[in-house]
Amino acid sequence: MVQQQHQPTGGKRDPGGDPVPELPDLSWIDKTLGWGIKARVEPFGGGMTVDALNIGVYAEVPDHIPFRNRLPRGAYPAPGAGSIGGYYLQDKHEQWADCAGRLYEEAISRRWSTATDIPWETAHGLNDDVELAICQLATELSQHASVETEVISGWLQNLSPGYHEVKLFLSTATYDSARMFEGYRKRAMVNGGGMMLESPGGMNRAILETYAGWSQTVLGMWFVRNSLDTTILRYLAAYGPTEADRALAARLIPDRMRAAAYATDHIRFAISKKPELAIGFQVWLGGVEYAQARDLRDPVLTEALAIIFGRGVAGMDDGMTVVRRLLQDFVKTYLSRCKQANLDRSKSLSGSFQVMLSGMPAPPRPQA
């Protein structure tokens, strides 16, 4: 049995002259909501996972966290601990996804480095026009990723620590986005091409200006933008002009897909708890589709892709055929995510997206 009473102060003093208690106060030693919990290591090699800790009283993930401080879920609340500010998203439906813990562990297990895991020595020797097109694409993808890092990291202080699985996953998502940013910056610089023209910015704005809530941010960033970026990466993984380009894209796809998995799971969960949210989400997506379509009407990105897939300016017509297929796949991917989240957009898809889905020439060419 452990002694718990506070010990009287004796004559000892610390270097600062303050009195030192004979023995520390042990009144905390039985302050626990659940004792005798033993988490198990995964039997088939996954190690000790974060989801494995959700046992006994600690398995309950409440619908609302009443504290706006950093109380770890399941810890014994300190008396008098109040709000420290921030953490105003205190409801489960505002952030939760059942898969967040698993995605976090997967992200950790798939760690890689752009410095050492990409065969950069193969990234040289392209024709100048293709190299420049790659640099333009790298500039835009790098900027997309940079915006993502700003958005996710900015939201972390608003998401309650009571749903730590979400915070853990989003930490990996920020890190993944940072890796995409620096991976494409390195790609742009490896032959000196460097950063070219910044992206049009309409989608950046749609993602950044989401005061409405985290779920709306998720819709813009990981339903729409991520669907486009992932589709571009899939095409690059298959048709990239160098081994380095293909390897970089292939490495990034699982990172993007984890974000997509969280996004669909979260939106599905939110709608399951509050079905009325679907109405607002539909309206929101309509606005985001408009922003994305407007960005794509600017020809820079599609021209760069056409040069890459056409293997040069001379092959741009062939390349543009591939681009139209890419955009078609982008909209299909987007619609699929919406459907998985119980947010069917097939009947309310914006006109520009319908054009892309049809495979018709989406970006109108300027007159020669």
Place this chain on the structure above:
Amino acid sequence: MATEAKPEKYITSFQQLMEEGRKNGYRLDWLLPRETFGARIDSDPDAGGLLLQDIDRGPFAEIPDWSNNMSGRPRGSLTRANAARVGNYSIRTKGDIWLKNASQLYEEAVQRQWSSAVDVPWETMEELPDDIERAECQLATFLTEVEFVAGDVPGKWISQTTPDYYEPRMFLISQIMDEARHMDVFRKRAFANGGGLMSQTTNVALSGGAIDSARDFTEMSARLHISGEGLVLSIFRMGERMSYNAAEKAIYRLAASDESRHVAFGVMHLQYLSQTDPQRKEEIHSYLDEIELGLIAGTGGQNPAQRGTPSSAALAILLGGGSDPTLMAEGAQIALAVRQRQVKEYVQRVKVAGLGERFENGRANATLAAYVSA
């Protein structure tokens, strides 16, 4: 190694290319080589591969003292006149966040990522005496709580920093990743051996907000990196002494490696600022005055060894070997030595940061000297 850029030779061929493309109806006005085009960078796999610090060339390496980048464009990219001003960046002055080695620290963080699931030998844990297990779990609960601070607060500043200063942003993102793992690993420790979470620490809940509330990045960094993380680092470095199995030793060793980078970031940023903007030194000293008060009086809430807290009592049990009064008294003595070490390491960090004059001119809290000489 990079070769010379020869942009001139490309101009003619690109004009021809653009004309050809335009004839086919494409715009292609963006298809223009930049100043460094053709300057190939060869990475050396034996020297760490293609590192962030290797790719700085030409205009892309020019870090402005003041950034007017409001559209969030990557540094060095060409601007669009119609781009929206979405960058609500409060940090657009280089000295406010810069340090000389952020790229290196970021790349090191990437190389040293680890997994709390599989890189800790959880299977080595055996049942511990109840008081030891409770002390382990109390310390783990405390560390889980404070690691939220170290992850969430940098996040706010990343989103407020212009991408022209992407290197410190990248490092701070790696810190968020590290802190997530620390939060996770200490939570795992609480559940790994038949225990559970213990008590929230009142002064963390109440005082943790001091780091959140900082309105200036350097103030935040001094509070978080120099003070808070520095104090925790000293504890992690004592991990060998207070561990009861290989799993705990691994946790402290791995976490200390991460925490060292975070502290290094704070020291190097403060050093850069004190060298390039000495007019701000007096302001920084005033932050350090408050930090030192927290160091001595425990007002910061970040110090697990702060006397009178559950975590310091837990340390006394762990360092002494049990809750028996004799053992605990011995542990408390060792914990006092830990506090002395914390103070000495803090003093050293401030000196390296270029603010060591406060220890010569009487500005520093007098109690620090007593700790150092004790």
